[in-house]
Amino acid sequence: MINMNQYYNQKRKRIIITPGEPAGIGPDIVIMALQKKWPVELVICADLNLLLDRAKKLQLPLTLQPYYINTTTSYKSHSASILHIPLANTVTPGQLDTTNNHYVLKTLNRAAYGCINGEFSALVTGPVNKAIINQGGISFSGHTEWLAKISKCKKTIMMLSNKKMRVALVTTHIPISAVSSYITQKSLIDSITILTQGLQKYFNILKPTIYVCGLNPHSGESGYIGQEEIKIIIPTLNHLKQKNNHCHIIGPLPADTIFQKKYLSHADVILAMYHDQGLPVLKYSGFGKSINITLGLPFIRTSVDHGSAINLSESGVVKCNSMIIAIKTAINMIKNNAKKIL
Numbered sequence: 404m405i406n407m408n409q410y411y412n413q414k415r416k417r418i419i420i421t422p423g424e425p426a427g428i429g430p431d432i433v434i435m436a437l438q439k440k441w442p443v444e445l446v447i448c449a450d451l452n453l454l455l456d457r458a459k460k461l462q463l464p465l466t467l468q469p470y471y472i473n474t475t476t477s478y479k480s481h482s483a484s485i486l487h488i489p490l491a492n493t494v495t496p497g498q499l500d501t502t503n504n505h506y507v508l509k510t511l512n513r514a515a516y517g518c519i520n521g522e523f524s525a526l527v528t529g530p531v532n533k534a535i536i537n538q539g540g541i542s543f544s545g546h547t548e549w550l551a552k553i554s555k556c557k558k559t560i561m562m563l564s565n566k567k568m569r570v571a572l573v574t575t576h577i578p579i580s581a582v583s584s585y586i587t588q589k590s591l592i593d594s595i596t597i598l599t600q601g602l603q604k605y606f607n608i609l610k611p612t613i614y615v616c617g618l619n620p621h622s623g624e625s626g627y628i629g630q631e632e633i634k635i636i637i638p639t640l641n642h643l644k645q646k647n648n649h650c651h652i653i654g655p656l657p658a659d660t661i662f663q664k665k666y667l668s669h670a671d672v673i674l675a676m677y678h679d680q681g682l683p684v685l686k687y688s689g690f691g692k693s694i695n696i697t698l699g700l701p702f703i704r705t706s707v708d709h710g711s712a713i714n715l716s717e718s719g720v721v722k723c724n725s726m727i728i729a730i731k732t733a734i735n736m737i738k739n740n741a742k743k744i745l
């Protein structure tokens with residue numbers, strides 16, 4: 404039986420968008436993306452006046468109608484529904500302010516709980532500034548970890564994607580000194596399982612081919628440059644290769660040579676061991692045209708590939724391609740998942 408939230412969401416798919424850090428470019432890229440006509444209802448979870456002021460400064464048209472759960476709005480360009488969450492303090496673009504941290508997290512929490520309870524079909528996030536949230540006394544390492552906590556998920560997967568490649572990570576926002584301790588049999592099995600299920604469910608890839616990076620230079624050089632491959636990664640992958648029929652696993656391969664055409668043309672995804680092993684390659688191949696997807700949550704979440712770029716807020720030189728691709732990908736993920744439910 405569906406509840407009232409799900410009923411109104413099913414009538415017209417709703418996507419909730421959080422613009423993120425109010426002093427950064429999040430509001431700018433959301434307003435820019437709203438200049439297009441979208442085939443779903445977009446609900447912006449933010450301060451109404453922040454968006455109207457920013458649109459004025461950017462000289463872009465914007466119409467925002469109050470969001471009501473039991474009415475749906477028509478799809479028009481430069482318009483959206485607004486789920487108003489008031490700012491704590493007036494925003495000066497380009498100036499981070501800890502007093503607005505709770506606002507940022509309130510928008511995120513409201514949007515995430517709305518996805519969990521079926522009110523929205525997907526969450527698209529704009530960039531937050533992790534440092535200012537921590538500076539205000541709240542421990543925050545990223546949306547990925549925050550949403551996992553809210554959703555009570557022990558493990559999720561960060562996967563970035565563009566036209567050339569997908570890159571997923573075993574570990575996310577942790578210090579480099581801690582990475583090795585997070586590379587365990589369990590974390591590898593969980594990562595590959597979540598990745599496989601996510602690619603099947605949302606991208607229609609029935610048996611994904613996953614190329615896996617080693618951790619150490621040259622994948623440990625037979626144990627002479629690090630032992631993690633011999634002790635953990637190779638035995639775990641061998642175990643999965645024998646037991647797991649749901650995906651093709653290749654590796655571990657040295658991270659410095661895995662990102663070449665002959666592998667990428669066969670790989671559905673490259674699984675890197677840590678953030679800066681995989682993401683610089685992906686961002687070099689398409690920064691601003693890539694997106695970030697969290698797999699393993701009980702709802703769809705996509706995001707931009709860039710940060711809050713506070714130096715560019717209101718500058719008018721900001722690019723919104725990543726936000727547009729994040730919304731389009733969320734729509735496709737909703738469609739692919741719906742086909743499986745029917």
Ligand SMILES: NC(=O)C1=CN([C@@H]2O[C@H](COP(=O)(O)OP(=O)(O)OC[C@H]3O[C@@H](n4cnc5c(N)ncnc54)[C@H](O)[C@@H]3O)[C@@H](O)[C@H]2O)C=CC1
Nearest residue numbers: 529530531532533534706707708709710711712715721722
């Ligand atoms: N999804 C999210 O919430 C993300 C948040 N961040 C956070 O953002 C903050 C700033 O991070 P940075 O490392 O400085 O990365 P950044 O992506 O904000 O900026 C890197 C460079 O790219 C430029 N840039 C970024 N987005 C752009 C756009 N849409 N159009 C034109 N130029 C753009 C910036 O001006 C800067 O020169 C950090 O707190 C970081 O943790 C970073 C990545 C993703």
Ligand SMILES: NCC(=O)COP(=O)(O)O
Nearest residue numbers: 544545546547548695706
């Ligand atoms: N490098 C990706 C990034 O920092 C975004 O992380 P998240 O906020 O989406 O967890």
